[in-house]
Amino acid sequence: MNSGINRQFRLKTRPIGDIKESNFEYREEPIPSPKDGEVLVRTIYLSLDPTNRIWMSDIPQYMAAVEIGQVMRGVVIGVVEESKNPNFQPRDLVSGMLGWQDYALAEGNSGSSITRLPHPLPAPLTAFTGPLGATGCTAYFGLLDIGQPKAGETVVVSAASGAVGSVVGQIAKIRGCRVVGITGSDEKCHWLLDELGFDAAINYKTADLETALAQSCPNGIDVYFDNVGGSILDAVLTRVNLHARIPLCGLISTYNATEPVPGPLNYSQILMKRVRVEGFIILDYLPRWSEAIGEIGQWLNEGKIKYALEIVEGLENAPSAILKLFDGNKKGKLVVKVSDEPT
Amino acid sequence: MNSGINRQFRLKTRPIGDIKESNFEYREEPIPSPKDGEVLVRTIYLSLDPTNRIWMSDIPQYMAAVEIGQVMRGVVIGVVEESKNPNFQPRDLVSGMLGWQDYALAEGNSGSSITRLPHPLPAPLTAFTGPLGATGCTAYFGLLDIGQPKAGETVVVSAASGAVGSVVGQIAKIRGCRVVGITGSDEKCHWLLDELGFDAAINYKTADLETALAQSCPNGIDVYFDNVGGSILDAVLTRVNLHARIPLCGLISTYNATEPVPGPLNYSQILMKRVRVEGFIILDYLPRWSEAIGEIGQWLNEGKIKYALEIVEGLENAPSAILKLFDGNKKGKLVVKVSDEPT
Numbered sequence: 157m158n159s160g161i162n163r164q165f166r167l168k169t170r171p172i173g174d175i176k177e178s179n180f181e182y183r184e185e186p187i188p189s190p191k192d193g194e195v196l197v198r199t200i201y202l203s204l205d206p207t208n209r210i211w212m213s214d215i216p217q218y219m220a221a222v223e224i225g226q227v228m229r230g231v232v233i234g235v236v237e238e239s240k241n242p243n244f245q246p247r248d249l250v251s252g253m254l255g256w257q258d259y260a261l262a263e264g265n266s267g268s269s270i271t272r273l274p275h276p277l278p279a280p281l282t283a284f285t286g287p288l289g290a291t292g293c294t295a296y297f298g299l300l301d302i303g304q305p306k307a308g309e310t311v312v313v314s315a316a317s318g319a320v321g322s323v324v325g326q327i328a329k330i331r332g333c334r335v336v337g338i339t340g341s342d343e344k345c346h347w348l349l350d351e352l353g354f355d356a357a358i359n360y361k362t363a364d365l366e367t368a369l370a371q372s373c374p375n376g377i378d379v380y381f382d383n384v385g386g387s388i389l390d391a392v393l394t395r396v397n398l399h400a401r402i403p404l405c406g407l408i409s410t411y412n413a414t415e416p417v418p419g420p421l422n423y424s425q426i427l428m429k430r431v432r433v434e435g436f437i438i439l440d441y442l443p444r445w446s447e448a449i450g451e452i453g454q455w456l457n458e459g460k461i462k463y464a465l466e467i468v469e470g471l472e473n474a475p476s477a478i479l480k481l482f483d484g485n486k487k488g489k490l491v492v493k494v495s496d497e498p499t
Numbered sequence: 500m501n502s503g504i505n506r507q508f509r510l511k512t513r514p515i516g517d518i519k520e521s522n523f524e525y526r527e528e529p530i531p532s533p534k535d536g537e538v539l540v541r542t543i544y545l546s547l548d549p550t551n552r553i554w555m556s557d558i559p560q561y562m563a564a565v566e567i568g569q570v571m572r573g574v575v576i577g578v579v580e581e582s583k584n585p586n587f588q589p590r591d592l593v594s595g596m597l598g599w600q601d602y603a604l605a606e607g608n609s610g611s612s613i614t615r616l617p618h619p620l621p622a623p624l625t626a627f628t629g630p631l632g633a634t635g636c637t638a639y640f641g642l643l644d645i646g647q648p649k650a651g652e653t654v655v656v657s658a659a660s661g662a663v664g665s666v667v668g669q670i671a672k673i674r675g676c677r678v679v680g681i682t683g684s685d686e687k688c689h690w691l692l693d694e695l696g697f698d699a700a701i702n703y704k705t706a707d708l709e710t711a712l713a714q715s716c717p718n719g720i721d722v723y724f725d726n727v728g729g730s731i732l733d734a735v736l737t738r739v740n741l742h743a744r745i746p747l748c749g750l751i752s753t754y755n756a757t758e759p760v761p762g763p764l765n766y767s768q769i770l771m772k773r774v775r776v777e778g779f780i781i782l783d784y785l786p787r788w789s790e791a792i793g794e795i796g797q798w799l800n801e802g803k804i805k806y807a808l809e810i811v812e813g814l815e816n817a818p819s820a821i822l823k824l825f826d827g828n829k830k831g832k833l834v835v836k837v838s839d840e841p842t
Contacts, residue, residue, distance in 0.1 A: 217771050420761065423760070433769060
């Protein structure tokens, strides 16, 4: 990376069904130079997230799809290498949607904006890829603002061992709720129970979901933080309490579908139980991120929130690493380490 | 009815698909006598509503299903004939869920409660079967509390010429919204446009719904008051604006289905557009009914809200009349006149 080369992965073809490594094209370009108002950022960590799959498809979505030939979009934690912008100095740690590449321009007319991380850092830099980053803020606002859990209520979260779900469950515990996590392996169930303090965990691959939810949620379900949609949502709808809230954060079970996936068979329960289903995207909460980061940071320091990271070394492995998001074997936040943290 | 006989229709069998007259059993019983604390009410108007179909099925629902052999449940406007309850006097006009019969006991240990209508009446008694009754309150709270329309926004309502939908659209107009109604005939479209002041009306039986919505809603859809579910909801979801609200009032398109009906194919738009879908049942708003009735009553007197009634004469016709709710030929509120109003 000191070779003057900027390695990139660009979107070559849109996936049909599962992502394939061949959907990306490797390119080498010269490291760009910032113009007036611009900043050159070196990528340290590249975040891989289920929502990346949405961006790769040319479907109606919450922001523009990545165009064929564009650098693949991705959230990056990086360091300013060169600045022609008075608001940023070399060595500033920043985050932004800078893409799958070693270097990116930001600010000015670059089309990308960046946010400076706090100095000194209140936690390891990697925490900003997870609980202090977009996934932590997603958990925080989705659960608290939209789910509005009250102490004593039962909160169920799917993809519970993922970067968002694991934080959702722990915040719900802090708020005094009974917390039930749904995940895809016994090993991950043990992690939720033994390390993160969940009250119950369900392996949806081996359990009869309706039976397991009935056993785990003797008082019904008040909040269901939905990361997956599909059949898990259907099972949850059989157990929701009156006026339950369903923050709709993701529909990962449907992202790789090649045909339209209908809504839940038990959709009518939304009427019968007067349920509120509300979609949200963390970008809408940008003005309030400091609120989330402040409180989550405190919980991290108090040991009330734990997190797992799966760090893949090397930008060259991003196209294969992203497949881990969908194979059910990942725990916590998936990150590609692209270059070293500043010493 | 002065014969001392209480004519009744009881639920004989649960409908499979469409309601059939044979689902009801005609019975004649003696007129009951009130015990201490009870009131004898003579039925004047029997309200027929789509939600009656839900009560006839043994599915999970918002209140207990009607049991086989029970008098069919229905909302009644009646007059007190005899009272052993100090809160009610003979000739009081009341409403309550008193069922498909000439006479019913209420209050005390009867298992039924009644509400006295205001005296003097601020509007014709029939208005209390519609805009000043459950359907008017449903429109009021569903639109204003859950839909939260703002002036200038676009409100779409399905089953727009029905008892609820027609009031929803008129309240939305009062609040300064652009209002688009979806209904099932050109004649009903004309009524919405020419009599009720809707901005646009779509005949879903002849129009291409997505195209028609695109034309009628050039600024997208901010509130969709859903009475029907199904394919209309799917079409609406292709046009919703960011942070749209969908008060889920009914799913009439699915009530007669013999197989589970999945949720909308475009369910993912709830996430992408950060939509709020919220089911509600008017019973939850009972403590606030006077608020709705006060404001709707004023609008009625000012001529800002109009309503249509379809009055079927004679309790004996209730089992055939209820079919009109589902054949798409009804306009406004469907009511059975069981006996004469007091003079």
